[in-house]
Amino acid sequence: MMKLKFGYLVNNIYKRRILMRKSILLVSMFVLFLVIVSGCSQKVNDKNILASFDKQVILADELDKEISELPEWKQDKYKDQAGREEYLTLMAESRMILQIAKERKLEKHPTVVKELKEFQDQIMRDKLIEMEVDNKVKVTDGDIEKYYAENKDKYVEPDMVVVTEITQKDEEKAKAVLEKIKAGADFTELAKEMDSKGESYGPGSRNGGKTAPFSRDSYSSAREFVEKAFSMEVGEISDIIVQPLGQETYYMIIRLDEKIPSRQKELSEVKDSVKSTVESEMKDARKAQFVEELKKKMKVQAFPERIPPTPEVKEGEKAQTEQGEVKSETKTESEAKTDTKSEKKKAEKDVILAKIGKQVITLSELEKNISEMPEWKQQRYEGQEGRKKYLNELIEEKLLLLEAKNRKLDKTPELAKQIKEYRDQLMLKELVKQEVDDKIKVQDADIEKYYNEHKKDYIDPEKVTVTEITLKDEEKAKEVMEKIKAGADFTELAKEMDSKGESYGPGQGNGGQTRPFSRDSYSSAREFVEKAFSLNKGEISDIIVQPIGQETYYMIVRLDEHTQPRQKELSEVKDDISWTVEREKKRERIEQWLEQIKKERNFKIYPDRIPKPKEEAKPSEEGTPSQGGQTTEKSAETKQNPEEHQSDNQTKSGVSDTDTKPKE
Template identity: 25%
Template sequence: MLYKFLVVVIIVSMLLGCSPKVSDMVVSEFKGGKITLGEFEKAYSKNAGSIENAKDDSSAQMKKFLELYTNFRMKLEDAKSKGYNENQDLLDELLSYKKKVGVSYLIEKEIVEPGLKKFYEDRKTEVRMSHIMFGPVDDSFDKAKEKAEKVAQSLKDGIAFSELARQYSDDNYTKNDDGDIYWITAGQVIPEFERVAYSTPVGTVYPEIVKTNFGYHIIAVTDKQPAKYKIRASHILISFNQDGTVDTNKAKEKITDIKNRIANGEDFAELAKQFSDDKSSGVNGGDLGFFSRRMMVKEFDQKAFGLKVGEVSDVVKTKYGYHILKVTDEQDFPPFEKEKDKLRELYKKSRYDFEYKNYLSKLKSELNFKFNNSVVDFFVNVADTIKFDEKLLQSKIFNENKNKTLFSIEDINYNVDSVVTFAAKEKNFQGKVINHNNSLSEAANLYADQKLIEHKAMILDRINPEFSDLMEDYKKGIYIFKLQEEEIWSKVQVDSVDMQKVYDANKEKYSLPDRVDFGEILVKDDSLCIQFYNSLKSGAGFDSLAKTNTRRAGFRNKSGRHGWVNVENNELAKKAFELKNEGDFSEPFKNRDGWSIVKLNAKDFARVKTFEEAKAEIASELQEQQSRRLEDEYILRLKNNYNPVFFYNNLENAYKSN
């Protein structure tokens, strides 16, 4: 008995082992190709928007798509038979697209996306920093650097950072606070400071002197902690100005009394309504709404962000007076997907340039980049007056040395000619002497940066499946476009005789609704509108008033004229259509954008279009009819040539695991 059971198990195992995977099942085949269930599922879910959407569709919908997709695949087979894969114009278009899209793809996927995610995560931590700034001395950054280096040595010799900040810092806003910049998070300070903030341990000084547009800086990180996204707080303000005079003692007595009443259980919001000198928030119980770090003055901010929800502060003194704060709510950081679009611009301003340069440095190593400094040095020594212009291209020095290699990427050399041609087209280099401020070296490096990322883009489809699929889709797209052009669009012909016949047989189909040509003067308030109305009644020109006064965007240069508008679709047009005679203007009336006066220029009552007016519409209809007929004829030829066979039953296994 056991023997028979084992034999059955073995036979079943063999049968299962021989069965094809569900994804390998063929759902259609034709001369030269086949479509598996796996390929169908991928195409169908992409068309449906997602796998989840695709799973909800009926078998009839899937069957219809399979037929359309098989037509698509037969067209691609037809494109191959026509030699599209060897057509030089199409190959050139593909290469151009690969370079252009590849560069954008690399920047987005390799730099921006990971950079944005890190930027988002970094914003969940706030950093407290201090600095000692050394501004340019007599416009000299070198002197500022020398001064910074001396102070940095004093730090190493044991002199306190706070003492040096007070004595030497040129930042008058922070020097008296020991150089304290206060709490910051990603996107709130200049990029140079931000990089230091997140890379330096608490309680240490960044080991290098940092250069910015403001000068040189010695930077210390004094604290780090989890950041709060936003808090909601209420406050009671008692101003120093009491009864028309500044009286800090009276203000202090008043705020102290309020603080005691809160401690004894009185309602914070009611006391704010009664006593707060900040009337705009006082009427709302002192509520300030949600705000983020650094939106309030430092003393207020520091106390508010140190409180837990429900806690009430001690008395806080600011330049506005004395405050009592109460935190009433706190918002968590939104999910990355919800925040990323808002953060993108902030990231581009603060981190993108630095991370782009880092990425290029990586590419230089990866792609075996080599730079020939000796060629640059040669030109710097001999070309003391030659500029990036046509004269350079004609000079003896250039023509004798234009084929020398300036840099190479893998096995591709880029010579002097290519760099100079690039620089001559760039505004930043036009007219510059090539040996001035390292102009040639700068141009070569800029050109090299461009070529590095282009080179990576050109090999991206070999190493990145997602980009490879993108390129394959584009290739199929241009093949289909060329097929449609050859087989259908180029064969569509519409002449005026055919159009006239259609028009004569279907005149009533081509009609125009009530239309009106009118002008408008739009202003913000009714009093100004009435003023213009009275001016019009006194004989002022409507067009001239509209040209200088209408507030509707883009209409001043048209003297307020809207042109012909369908009456049924526009409230302004309805008002104009109600006017009796051409040249009449309405009384002022309110609309969603303000107050308006409209003038009737002309009316056109509902009517049948003339042949000339209907020509474009008729031509479009005839083109569409012919295109459908030609498409049907082409598909029929494909079916006759490729003999498609469908296995609809296998669609029942769609989106089911093996």
């Protein structure tokens, strides 16, 4: 029974989410059930038939088997009677749809054939590597110990230090802090105090200024800080360290708390890492050995020297080519050179670069393969050396595939099942494309109609823009408010505090000014939002106490702009509407198609015949009463009509065999 990932078909078949519940469930079933029962020669008790279409039936034991094969978290969804009925419906729909795909012979569709071949080739190569490499590499404790002994230098913990730091964005403030320290202030307490107020910005932030141990290779973008830390003695306090970081400059004062000398890590500490490294190296070596064995066996000949150098394009010519400005030669000149160039090009493309038994790899094949790769991958094989690298990889791929075919790995039950499942998946993908995607066209008229009918959904809401100053310390917020009341320019004050990293609101990094926001914005800061919308333009608020999580902020805001709701133009929302209309059309189409084929194929569900879940009906040991003091319902039924149950079991055995090997 095939089980496929839901995401694959959603992404590759529909390209869009289908919101309606039934459609989503149908897609899920495309993924979950891709099996068709060819019929059963034995007579089946009608009570066991839970669903039917055409000449196909779904039996009670099949439903239980399907659900039991789901992940446990999915099984929970189908434990009750309603869930089992839902699952049965989707199961039957899926089988019916796959039957249609087979009737249309979609396994012969060019896209299906191409993608299936690629998949089949890949899993055959993977299986061969599993057999000849993965299963033959065994890492022993001796291997691990030997590698560790020979590579001890790779497992050395470097010198490390721990510091306590105070980091400021404002140089004058950093100087004031340093003066306090020189005057006798306790460095630890000062660092903790500034960190608790959010006034320190270094690597010890939120830990009282104390860093975790770090090495010389840490903080690669803050070299001045690192070098100074490693140059100090324990207990020593630095002067101000000027540390550029991106477009910012920080002013740091640090105290060295601890020096941790380098040490050799014990094998017990790194055993898992060493094992992984050894295993990887052993597999690489085994794979290389196996490929060499195949090369000798199949008498591979490679001619990488025949790969021509990649023609160099001069900068001027390249620029002209990109702009489409390169002028063609005159017709006479072109005709004079055509034959020579054509023959030369053809000869180059037909150059044999490798022989693998009776197969050959030509330059044209090499170039074609590379041209079909994504652009990022093509860059890996640029130039003559890149082509040579790809030639080696291509030889290896073909060798592995030939050997896998010689061993008939695609005929093994494991791979045969995977190939069948993937083929069914591709057939369904193509069927839905034909019946849904290809029949949906979104016209401008559809978009305009939807827009006119749903204008209320495309209204830009009422918004405000504010400038804010947000602090973590209430007393400091009161000081700022006094400055504003005394006539300080609010804009300049907000900019100054933001530049020093002393303000923490939504306008941070923009001089305190926010972007326009609606009443639905900042859901965790409702006091701030409500106050902003209650102000008049230019009005400055009192201090707003704003709890967020475990923190409390003190905000002062000024309303800069208040815009009223407006109707968005069609041009602004056209793409969004196109997506919505397409999704709706696909939903309608898939519902219509499903109902149509159900009628044509006499699709029927018999929910009243669905047996209760086995866990509910499971008899207690040796027929003893269950915890409730009564025998289970299933046990009672068995005693009442043992012949009927015997008949059912015989039927189930027959169906199981048929289901395992369905007629194609």
